[in-house]
Amino acid sequence: MSNSFKPISISLSPNTEKDDVQLAWKLLFESDxxxxxxxxxxxxxxxxxxxxxxxxxxxxxxxxxxxxxxxxxxxxxxxxxxxxxxxxxxxxxxxxxxxxxxxxxxxxxxxxxxxxxxxxxxxxxxxxxxxxxxxxxxxxxxxxxxxxxxxxxxxxxxxxxxxxxxxxxxxxxxxxxxxxxxxxxxxxxxxxxxxxxxxxxxxxxxxxxxxxxxxGYPDRMWIEQQLLHPVLMNRIILPSYSIFGKYLLVMFQKSRILSKAIHWQEKKGRKPDYFPRRMPNALALLCLKQLEKLERFNAHRQELAAFYYRDLADTTLSMPPKAVDGIATYLRFTVRDKDAREIINEAWRRNILIGDWYTSPIVPNDTQMDKLEYVPGSCPNAEKLARETFNLPTHINISEIEAKAVSDFIKHYDKKHN
Ligand SMILES: Cc1ncc(COP(=O)(O)O)c(C=O)c1O
Known part of the structure; x- marks a missing residue:
């Protein structure tokens, strides 16, 4: 796994499929x-x-x-x-x-x-x-x-x-x-x-x-930035991730060709000028295509969650509680371990980019807590969970084989350390 260019990733364009990329590409040339x-x-x-x-x-x-x-x-x-x-x-x-x-x-x-x-x-x-x-x-x-x-x-x-x-x-x-x-x-x-x-x-x-x-609507440059995202991520960045893709991603974000999920101003409690805005037509077209897939995406997430529950049952990890009174969508399969940080780092070295939601009571962890009016120590369990949690991927671009690779890595780590 460590030699593959494309990582197993929880967050890099997780829901985008071929038809979504094609639609974004087509829309890039239809600015009307x-x-x-x-x-x-x-x-x-x-x-x-x-x-x-x-x-x-x-x-x-x-x-x-x-x-x-x-x-x-x-x-x-x-x-x-x-x-x-x-x-x-x-x-x-x-x-x-x-x-x-x-x-x-x-x-x-x-x-x-x-x-x-x-x-x-x-x-x-x-x-x-x-x-x-x-x-x-x-x-x-x-x-x-x-x-x-x-x-x-x-x-x-x-x-x-x-x-x-x-x-x-x-x-x-x-x-x-x-x-x-x-x-x-x-x-x-x-x-x-x-x-x-x-x-x-x-x-x-x-x-x-x-x-x-x-x-009102966001400006055209902002819309173009979002349309480029599925195209560049899936055609260039992900296929070459472990050689130059990850550097390209940083470069595209720094040069504002691609957007970041959170603007630096938000970490200081300030508002970027593209909020609030209504949804522009082009992004609504992408969203409509994704909404058609909702049931399939969530069924896949639930299947992978069931797989992790089974396959990791004998490890020392704390599993997420099962929804007793409802249906959970398992956006991420979140587990707990006292060595969460080490597990994340070790997995990343093997090109398995498991998730770290959340590493502090309010993320990203370089957010200025005072500006967001959070008093350290005021929510001790949230702070404990932030130290001990990490997330396994459940999205549609993770096959059972890849989920098994993630799970095997966790089991191997668990055996060695416990
Ligand atoms: C728990 C939670 N609430 C609200 C939001 C805000 O959503 P958006 O990124 O669409 O602004 C996010 C995502 O960033 C989130 O994780």
Missing amino acids: LWVNGKAPEELEEVFKKKTGVKHAYAFNSGRSALMAVLDGFKFEAGSEILMQAFTCNAAVNPIIWAGLKPVYVDCNNNYNIDIEDLKKKITPKSRAVMVQHTFGQPCDLDEIVEFCREKKLFLIEDCAHSLGAAYKGKNIGTFGDASFFSFSRDKIISCVYGGMAVARNKELAERIAAFQNRA
Whole structure:
């Protein structure tokens, strides 16, 4: 495996298939389709049918979608939004940009919000709880919905990891007063950058629609950057990854030919100028193609998760808890070991790029915690999980043979060290 050019990777263009690359390539030469068109509206309609949500509005990211949701609630400045640590700065920044305050709640060993800690963190300024369904594992929604009802708090579902997951027979995203989804490069489906804002009631939906109108489209250079992503990644960077591809990736990102998932400004709590924006037509076309594949992608993820559960059962690793009351989508198969960092590094040396979500309570780990208002030590379990977790790939471009290579590596490491 170590000699192959193309790595086994959890995050490098994980969902992109041949037809997605062909479509992106074709769109690069049809610039009249980039900005305006009917695709975003069509995407919203298909999305509503697939998920059962009532009102849905397409944006250029989950970040923009969350900005729209928060704007729609019209909370007074300084209102507190309770959310879990063990998250990405992309889930926190829209709260700060809206003039609101994130209040961090610890997470449980399911990687989701800890309800006992949530009860302790509520104050008279609390206005909403945002739950995450981390790695596609649904939260205990019965208890959370009840808690929000009792305390008169709005519920927002962050479904960035969990499109297609369900709780007690109902799709996630349909429980909250509002929810949002992400279609960014390493999510359940991808159009490089994309998101959906969802509202349950009509008034909130109308305010989100007005926000979408005001937000306008991203500029053409930004759209071109995203269209180039599947093409360059799959035709040049990945096939040559272990010789020069990885250097090309850095070079393309530095010269802004390709985008990065997170802008450096966001690590300081600042907003890049391409948020908030509505979804441009070209990315909606890519997203529609991916949405057709949702069930197949998630079935594949579930099969690989079942394989890892079986194949790694005799190791000393802690396996992810199985969803008792629902269906998990296993965006990543997340395991725990005290030597997580060492395992990740050793795997990378063998061209197996397993994932490190999350290495700190708010990632990327060079995010300035004070700017994101996180107090070190305030969520001890999130901090512990950040030291001990790593993720195995489940996406459609990982075959059973590759999953077996990952699993064999882990078993070999485990035997040698335990
Ligand atoms: C948990 C979580 N919430 C929200 C987001 C934001 O989504 P997007 O990247 O589409 O802005 C992300 C992804 O970055 C995420 O991982």
